[in-house]
Amino acid sequence: MSLAAETTARSAQKFRVTRSRRNVAWTGAGTLIVVVVLALFPYIVYSGTTTIMVQAFIVLTMASMWNLLAGYAGLVSVGQQVFVGLGAYFVLILAIHGTSPFAALPVAVIGCGVAALPLWWLVSRLRTGYFAIATWVLAATVMLIIEKFSSIGGGTGMPLPGLSGFSPALLTAYTYWAGLAVTVVALATIYLLLRGRLGLVLTAIRDDEVAARSSGARVGLARLLVFVVAGAGCGAAGAVLAISQLQVQPGAVFSVQWTAEMAFATIIGGLGTIEGPILGTVVYLVLQQTLATYNAWYLIILGLVAILVALFARRGLWGLVDEHLNVRLFPVGFWLRTTGTAGRSGAMKGTAKGDSEGGQ
Amino acid sequence: MAWVNAIIQGVLTGGLYALFACGLSLMFGVMKVVNLAHGDLAVVAGYVAIGVIAVTHIPVLWSFLIVVPVMALLGYVLQRTMIQSALDRSVLTTLMVTFGLSVVIENGLLQFFTANSRAIGTGLPLVSGSFKLGSQIQIGYLLVVVFAVAVVVLLGLQYFLSTSKYGRLIRAVADDREAAQLAGADYRHVFGIAAALAFGTVALAGIAYGMYSQLQPTTGTDTILLFAFAAVVIGGLGSLWGTLLGGVVLGVAQQIGAQINISNEVLAGYIVFLAVLVLRPQGLITRRAQS
Numbered sequence: 001m002s003l004a005a006e007t008t009a010r011s012a013q014k015f016r017v018t019r020s021r022r023n024v025a026w027t028g029a030g031t032l033i034v035v036v037v038l039a040l041f042p043y044i045v046y047s048g049t050t051t052i053m054v055q056a057f058i059v060l061t062m063a064s065m066w067n068l069l070a071g072y073a074g075l076v077s078v079g080q081q082v083f084v085g086l087g088a089y090f091v092l093i094l095a096i097h098g099t100s101p102f103a104a105l106p107v108a109v110i111g112c113g114v115a116a117l118p119l120w121w122l123v124s125r126l127r128t129g130y131f132a133i134a135t136w137v138l139a140a141t142v143m144l145i146i147e148k149f150s151s152i153g154g155g156t157g158m159p160l161p162g163l164s165g166f167s168p169a170l171l172t173a174y175t176y177w178a179g180l181a182v183t184v185v186a187l188a189t190i191y192l193l194l195r196g197r198l199g200l201v202l203t204a205i206r207d208d209e210v211a212a213r214s215s216g217a218r219v220g221l222a223r224l225l226v227f228v229v230a231g232a233g234c235g236a237a238g239a240v241l242a243i244s245q246l247q248v249q250p251g252a253v254f255s256v257q258w259t260a261e262m263a264f265a266t267i268i269g270g271l272g273t274i275e276g277p278i279l280g281t282v283v284y285l286v287l288q289q290t291l292a293t294y295n296a297w298y299l300i301i302l303g304l305v306a307i308l309v310a311l312f313a314r315r316g317l318w319g320l321v322d323e324h325l326n327v328r329l330f331p332v333g334f335w336l337r338t339t340g341t342a343g344r345s346g347a348m349k350g351t352a353k354g355d356s357e358g359g360q
Numbered sequence: 361m362a363w364v365n366a367i368i369q370g371v372l373t374g375g376l377y378a379l380f381a382c383g384l385s386l387m388f389g390v391m392k393v394v395n396l397a398h399g400d401l402a403v404v405a406g407y408v409a410i411g412v413i414a415v416t417h418i419p420v421l422w423s424f425l426i427v428v429p430v431m432a433l434l435g436y437v438l439q440r441t442m443i444q445s446a447l448d449r450s451v452l453t454t455l456m457v458t459f460g461l462s463v464v465i466e467n468g469l470l471q472f473f474t475a476n477s478r479a480i481g482t483g484l485p486l487v488s489g490s491f492k493l494g495s496q497i498q499i500g501y502l503l504v505v506v507f508a509v510a511v512v513v514l515l516g517l518q519y520f521l522s523t524s525k526y527g528r529l530i531r532a533v534a535d536d537r538e539a540a541q542l543a544g545a546d547y548r549h550v551f552g553i554a555a556a557l558a559f560g561t562v563a564l565a566g567i568a569y570g571m572y573s574q575l576q577p578t579t580g581t582d583t584i585l586l587f588a589f590a591a592v593v594i595g596g597l598g599s600l601w602g603t604l605l606g607g608v609v610l611g612v613a614q615q616i617g618a619q620i621n622i623s624n625e626v627l628a629g630y631i632v633f634l635a636v637l638v639l640r641p642q643g644l645i646t647r648r649a650q651s
Binding site: 070074076078122123125128129130132133134136137138140141144145147148256257260263264267295296297299300303304306307310311314 | 388392393394396442445446449451452453454455456457459460461463464467468470471581582585586589590593623626627630631633634637638
């Protein structure tokens with residue numbers, strides 16, 4: 001046996017690489033139970049609660065997408081509202097032409113994914129701060145162009161047709177299920193993408209872009225894919241928004257407030273973990289509901305908390321949870337574990353942890 | 361004649377946009393910080409000026425003497441605290457922190473001062489008056505003064521950066537921070553000075569816009585920040601005179617757009633910006649290679 005082969009064999013004995021320190025089956029079962037319970041909500045709770053939940057689904061979907069951009073691909077976009085607006089307008093245009101808004105939703109998602117391609121071409125050369133403001137200018141430009149078309153409401157917008165056939169209770173329930181479906185699909189997509197090749201490439205880019213490039217990682221393609229997925233996801237959120245609001249106004253759907261909410265929820269919850277945006281959305285919802293009567297105060301407080309978290313607790317609330325309890329609900333990285341007698345027993349945390357956390 | 365008028369007005373508004381842009385450009389050039397709260401801070405300066413004038417009843421032009429130093433001081437303090445500690449973490453953190461600051465300022469202004477627009481009423485004939493060139497072209501004194509101020513500010517910045525002690529320090533730190541540190545420069549202090557300069561120009565921009573048009577809480581992002589950025593990109597990065605050129609091109613594009621249809625004003629400017637981004641991105645690419 002050659003030395004190299006022997007070394008490989010020996011290390012294979014002593015180390016084992018796993019996704020998680022624990023069995024993830026319970027997470028899967030737990031997630032399934034949560035989704036089923038959430039799906040039954042329209043039968044259990046008042047419609048006021050489901051309306052608030054729809055808002056939570058919209059913010060959670062957007063925050064997860066923003067997390068994918070900023071936390072994994074290092075792209076801080078301040079113009080994600082362009083996709084929220086486009087998603088809403090895709091639904092509106094299809095509804096004007098007789099399609100049910102619910103049937104228009106998947107079309108809007110694909111439409112936003114396709115629209116992300118030319119927009120990416122415009123901003124892909126830019127990095128960091130310039131990328132951020134350029135996406136913002138793009139969002140403003142797209143809104144100004146859409147306002148030119150009076151057949152879809154021009155500058156004032158218009159009510160969403162095609163929903164008058166539903167009874168109010170049924171409409172609320174359908175909207176809720178649409179929101180839940182969008183959120184579940186969005187989170188599942190992100191989880192599977194990050195578990196796969198893309199997750200590895202993004203982790204490599206985060207650690208050292210030049211090294212990743214020279215090892216053959218297709219950096220540009222990875223970023224393009226992330227931008228398209230995030231565009232489609234924010235478009236889905238925008239489509240649900242249009243259905244839940246029953247109207248589409250350019251100033252409202254293209255508002256930078258959406259990006260503020262998705263960014264703050266992500267930063268507070270924990271950038272670069274799938275769990276972070278979920279926790280951040282809970283914080284967002286609690287603050288927003290508590291301060292609902294004080295206009296913009298919830299956004300001011302969210303912003304201040306996000307600044308403090310970005311400066312003093314970079315991994316966010318989930319980072320604190322992970323630090324103390326060592327829990328990963330959606331493990332996308334790898335753990336190196338020692339199994340042989342030579343090494344210390346148990347997992348080697350830290351040095352061998354190839355997990356994607358902490359952003360840049 | 362209407363077209364000539366549009367071009368002249370565009371060139372003059374370009375001075376205002378260059379004033380918007382030079383603080384943004386300076387902070388990126390020295391600290392590699394893109395301050396997303398740039399425009400909102402300009403609006404804050406405008407609101408402070410309105411407050412100072414209302415309380416003290418001083419002549420409008422004197423308000424500059426109070427607001428510009430106050431904003432410069434704020435710039436130094438913000439840089440030494442919030443922005444520097446974000447910068448110590450990562451470039452992305454500075455974006456998140458300044459974006460957070462932008463949203464907080466904008467909604468704070470909305471909360472305390474409502475969404476009503478406010479103008480800085482000057483009452484001075486120099487500011488509100490205009491003169492005529494021929495029969496159709498009417499030029500407001502204010503825009504001419506603002507253009508002149510923009511040129512003076514750019515000249516002053518260039519003179520300061522190339523000849524003064526602190527200017528040399530700023531350039532040294534911008535070029536090579538480690539080497540400057542080895543030579544004894546305290547880069548944090550130098551960054552603070554650069555931020556103070558940038559915030560001073562931000563204050564000028566905010567007050568000038570308040571005199572020229574009206575300030576609203578949202579003016580900071582949808583007008584000042586985005587126009588400043590467009591001017592910086594159109595003109596090419598890193599050059600103060602490029603900033604003036606960018607402002608002028610943006611202004612002319614907007615006025616020509618408005619001449620075609622008044623609703624096209626802002627859109628025309630952004631389309632020129634996007635065209636430059638696609639056709640002449642050289643400046644952007646060289647900057648990327650450096651950072």
